[in-house]
Amino acid sequence: MTVTCATPGAVIHYTLNGAEPTEFDPVVSSGNSVLLKRSLTLKAKAWVSSDVSSTASMAYGITGEISSGAQHVLSLKSNGVVNAWGPQLYGRLGNGVAVTTNTDATSPVSSARSSGAITNGVALAAGYYQSVVLDSFGNPWCFGYNSFGELGNNGSSHSSTAVQVVKSSGNLGGCIAVAAGQYMSGALSFDGKVYTWGSHANGRLGFGMTTGSRGYADTVRTALNTDLTGISAIEFGDTQGLALASDGKVWGWGANTNGQLGTGVGGNQAYAAKVQISSSGGDLTDVTDISSADNHSAVVRWNGSEQGTVWTFGNDGNGRLGDGNTSGNVGYPTKVKTSSTPTYLTNIVQVSAGSAHTLALDASGHVWAWGYNGLGALGNPSAANNTAFATQVRNPSDTGALQNIVWISAGGITANNFSVAVAADGTVYTWGVNNNGQLANGSNTGSRSLPAAVANLKLLPGSPDTTLSATVSQSVSPGAATLTAAPTDPDGTGNIQKVEFYSAGALVGTKTAAPWVLGLTGLSAGSYYNYAVVTDSDGNQGFSLPTTFSIISSDADGDGLLDAWETSWFGNTTSQSGSGDPDGDGVTNAQEYGQGTNPLSPADGDGDGLPDDWEIYYFGNLSRNGTEDYDHDGLSDSWEFHHKTTVKSLPAQLDSDGDGLPDDWENYYFTTGVSTNPGDDYDQDGVSNADEYALGLNPASDADGDGNHMADDWEIFWFGSASQDPDADPDGDGLTNAQEYALRLNPVNADTDGDGMPDGYEVYYQFAPKSAANDPVLKNGPGDDKDGDGLTNLQEAQKGRIANSAGEYLQVTSTSPKAIKWFAVRDKYYRLQWSTNMTTWTNEPNYYVGANQEISRLVSAVAGSEPSVIYVRALVSDRVDDKDGDGMTDDWEIAHGLDPYSDSGANGPSGDSDGDGVPNSHDTRPNSASSGALTITITSPANGSTVP
Numbered sequence: 001m002t003v004t005c006a007t008p009g010a011v012i013h014y015t016l017n018g019a020e021p022t023e024f025d026p027v028v029s030s031g032n033s034v035l036l037k038r039s040l041t042l043k044a045k046a047w048v049s050s051d052v053s054s055t056a057s058m059a060y061g062i063t064g065e066i067s068s069g070a071q072h073v074l075s076l077k078s079n080g081v082v083n084a085w086g087p088q089l090y091g092r093l094g095n096g097v098a099v100t101t102n103t104d105a106t107s108p109v110s111s112a113r114s115s116g117a118i119t120n121g122v123a124l125a126a127g128y129y130q131s132v133v134l135d136s137f138g139n140p141w142c143f144g145y146n147s148f149g150e151l152g153n154n155g156s157s158h159s160s161t162a163v164q165v166v167k168s169s170g171n172l173g174g175c176i177a178v179a180a181g182q183y184m185s186g187a188l189s190f191d192g193k194v195y196t197w198g199s200h201a202n203g204r205l206g207f208g209m210t211t212g213s214r215g216y217a218d219t220v221r222t223a224l225n226t227d228l229t230g231i232s233a234i235e236f237g238d239t240q241g242l243a244l245a246s247d248g249k250v251w252g253w254g255a256n257t258n259g260q261l262g263t264g265v266g267g268n269q270a271y272a273a274k275v276q277i278s279s280s281g282g283d284l285t286d287v288t289d290i291s292s293a294d295n296h297s298a299v300v301r302w303n304g305s306e307q308g309t310v311w312t313f314g315n316d317g318n319g320r321l322g323d324g325n326t327s328g329n330v331g332y333p334t335k336v337k338t339s340s341t342p343t344y345l346t347n348i349v350q351v352s353a354g355s356a357h358t359l360a361l362d363a364s365g366h367v368w369a370w371g372y373n374g375l376g377a378l379g380n381p382s383a384a385n386n387t388a389f390a391t392q393v394r395n396p397s398d399t400g401a402l403q404n405i406v407w408i409s410a411g412g413i414t415a416n417n418f419s420v421a422v423a424a425d426g427t428v429y430t431w432g433v434n435n436n437g438q439l440a441n442g443s444n445t446g447s448r449s450l451p452a453a454v455a456n457l458k459l460l461p462g463s464p465d466t467t468l469s470a471t472v473s474q475s476v477s478p479g480a481a482t483l484t485a486a487p488t489d490p491d492g493t494g495n496i497q498k499v500e501f502y503s504a505g506a507l508v509g510t511k512t513a514a515p516w517v518l519g520l521t522g523l524s525a526g527s528y529y530n531y532a533v534v535t536d537s538d539g540n541q542g543f544s545l546p547t548t549f550s551i552i553s554s555d556a557d558g559d560g561l562l563d564a565w566e567t568s569w570f571g572n573t574t575s576q577s578g579s580g581d582p583d584g585d586g587v588t589n590a591q592e593y594g595q596g597t598n599p600l601s602p603a604d605g606d607g608d609g610l611p612d613d614w615e616i617y618y619f620g621n622l623s624r625n626g627t628e629d630y631d632h633d634g635l636s637d638s639w640e641f642h643h644k645t646t647v648k649s650l651p652a653q654l655d656s657d658g659d660g661l662p663d664d665w666e667n668y669y670f671t672t673g674v675s676t677n678p679g680d681d682y683d684q685d686g687v688s689n690a691d692e693y694a695l696g697l698n699p700a701s702d703a704d705g706d707g708n709h710m711a712d713d714w715e716i717f718w719f720g721s722a723s724q725d726p727d728a729d730p731d732g733d734g735l736t737n738a739q740e741y742a743l744r745l746n747p748v749n750a751d752t753d754g755d756g757m758p759d760g761y762e763v764y765y766q767f768a769p770k771s772a773a774n775d776p777v778l779k780n781g782p783g784d785d786k787d788g789d790g791l792t793n794l795q796e797a798q799k800g801r802i803a804n805s806a807g808e809y810l811q812v813t814s815t816s817p818k819a820i821k822w823f824a825v826r827d828k829y830y831r832l833q834w835s836t837n838m839t840t841w842t843n844e845p846n847y848y849v850g851a852n853q854e855i856s857r858l859v860s861a862v863a864g865s866e867p868s869v870i871y872v873r874a875l876v877s878d879r880v881d882d883k884d885g886d887g888m889t890d891d892w893e894i895a896h897g898l899d900p901y902s903d904s905g906a907n908g909p910s911g912d913s914d915g916d917g918v919p920n921s922h923d924t925r926p927n928s929a930s931s932g933a934l935t936i937t938i939t940s941p942a943n944g945s946t947v948p
Helices: 563-570 589-595 612-619 637-642 663-669 689-695 712-719 737-743 759-764 793-799 890-895
Strands: 011-015 040-048 056-060 065-068 073-076 082-087 104-110 121-126 130-135 140-144 159-164 175-180 184-189 194-199 213-219 231-236 240-245 250-254 269-274 287-292 296-302 307-315 329-335 337-339 348-353 357-362 367-372 386-392 405-413 416-423 427-433 447-458 465-474 479-488 496-503 506-511 517-523 526-536 541-543 547-551 809-812 818-824 828-835 853-859 870-878
Touching: 065 416, 073 121, 073 130, 082 121, 104 447, 121 175, 130 175, 130 184, 140 184, 184 231, 184 240, 194 240, 240 287, 240 296, 250 287, 296 348, 296 357, 307 348, 307 357, 357 405, 357 416, 367 416, 405 427, 465 526, 465 541, 465 547, 479 496, 479 506, 479 526, 479 547, 506 517, 689 712, 737 759
Parallel strands: 065 121, 065 405, 175 231, 231 287, 287 348, 337 386, 348 405
Antiparallel strands: 011 040, 040 056, 065 073, 073 082, 082 104, 121 130, 130 140, 140 159, 175 184, 184 194, 194 213, 231 240, 240 250, 250 269, 287 296, 296 307, 307 329, 348 357, 357 367, 367 386, 405 416, 416 427, 427 447, 465 479, 479 517, 496 506, 496 526, 526 541, 526 547, 809 870, 818 853, 828 870
8 A cells, every 4th residue: 555745754653453643653665565465454644853744544455356267266365375176187287287287186285476375465366277367566467268368478388387468568557456357368457458468360460450369468459549548447258358447438359259348239349439328329327336257247326316227238148137038138238037027137346257247245144146057066056956036145045145155156157157256255156067067076976056155265364463562670870671572373373474573663683483483682761662573474463562671770889869869960870869958948858859959059040948859849830929738737838848857748737646636736736745635635625635726726825815714715716706605504414504614515515525414514513514324422423323312313414403411492491582592493483482381382473594604583471471491492383284274385385474383363264364265275375465466478470369
């Protein structure tokens, strides 16, 4: 394949293994060709100095080719190897045997030039007794019968090895196709001219002559005696030739006694003339493929209305024209049918005419056949001996159609006809007559009516392949490495001819036998790109995927600094180590070496107080200003630089003792020997070291900036800001913020230790508000019974009872005024009562308590004189209690000014305390004459309507 690049001076590198081309891969000059011998992907890329083109890539699939002659067959593998089978007489198989050998080769043999097997074939044609092969350089070669000069070597001797075709002066070259008939051969040049040589009989050379012969190549002429030009394909029959022009028209010359030239039934035509569409005239057009045989021809047409139809002309014996008839001659093209309806054969891409039958290949990979089937050439046992309509060729087991076919060829002589097909995977199928070994099945007798694969032959032979690995044994220059290839070949490793090793774009060694290992020594520092090329005995090649390795410069003193680097900066290799910092910029020599900065310059180009090299090492740029805290350890970048701490300790933040506090933060705030456990409170401000770190607070300061007797850090920790009200009680536990701070309790949680007793309750009764544990000695835990009344402290708290007295009241013996101190519990309601004799109790009017608090209450004597002793008690109720049993809960009665201990009169359910005529039990506001009913209105957004 030709590779070009229009840019002057471009160097084109290519690969054949699908890998991206590099500057170390093979080179092809612009306009030159890369020979492809197998299916592969070609990739190419061009370089001009530092400019690089995009990658050109194309996948090529090569399936090989088959050509059937009168009695023998030629095959062309995708790698250019030519094989043949059938009669060996006259040397037509090109296998070097004596030309008088009159035996059949019943399996494929290798065709050869005098110097060896043909391995670069690109096209071929099997004729009557001779063969033609075109090599990859455009040169035609012939072997076989030569009495009429059909070998084109300007001689008349038969040859069993290939001889080169000549012109009247010099060799014939520059060809792109070849053809062969009876005593005639030909080739098509790249400039569209047709060359022929051999017998002139019937005008078959198209040179204007009908007698004699010519042993060298010359051009086919038109009736004006000018060269036939503009041709893109050629095919020869027995005694006639066809040529397909690039404009889709067909030219013919030679014998026409049966109408096989498509110009009407007539005599010989010594000059080329165009095939006509009918007797009314007009050129046949839109042709894409042609074929010719003994005395009939066939073509394929594609246009708007002809979608791959087949047209035939010539002798119609045995139904070979496929037009429904089995006899007569047809002088103009007729369309092939599949039935008498008629329906026409369509979607055809290739056609091949045999001696008494015709084959056609459709775009789906199926084969169609018609004509003589007496010896099975139609590949369909059910077809009649003379089949005049196209029928599908069956598969080898006769269970369906033959599939995945990419090439067909029909051969034979008179009624001894046969067929050959090539599948997409390179398998060759044969069927029909076998009297000369045409079926390549090891026999030369009988016939076969179903296709069968030829053994030991595939036109897509496997190509060699290899992997490559590199092992570095000395990584420091001068380095050493070993390249190891592992080649494979479908025909076994014995078929491998050589393995070539390439490194850094140069061939560094070749191995012709196992082990496929190559050692490299004395390698200088750098990166090495390596690949291997394996070649088999057929010349097929396989490329490994690339592998790379690197060799580094030496470091004699092992300090992590390459000798060359140390010498360039310090003038020697021993005065500095990797940990040194001669410029004092906080970046070690090893770090400076790693990032490519100057180890002798502490420059601060941006004037931020941080050396540039230090910033580059830690941050990758000069964007920092020193005041920031990159690793969030509470220390500025500038402070860390000057104290030589780790400014970039994220993500682990360098916590060497694993206490959750970064080392830099601890070193900054705490002096040596001071405990820095995260749970400690170094500054005694009520906030642990860990919490101070988490909030970014100062763990060494208990400052009280607002003078409210609570440390600022404590306020920030609990409330998010300082300046809190010291007298407030946000958690309602009976303790102010100041009291909570003094006791180091939680000011936003009424139960710091979670034991079920409010902090204020525990403090009042001298329990332990920071511990939920029981204490058998002090009896201040939730499960203890401080006053021995049978109720635990927790139960007393839950009931709102007195925790340090077994009774439910307090005796007050002091003189007037009598002070009562009681701790009320949240969600409990207390009614205070007093008595002088503990029998008659007097209520303190409307005094109820519903929150945790201490109660200071003056109790006055009744009836003018004050007894010496007053007994006071508190009766406790829940919100939902109904102590007087009047159907109204205590908390509701209290909220609406009713007595929860009275179920009669104005306080009872029948009473009307506000005089609005509604009994208390049905009054939503028993202490207000207004009902104040609430209503809800819903308004529709669609029409403004409302519903109550």
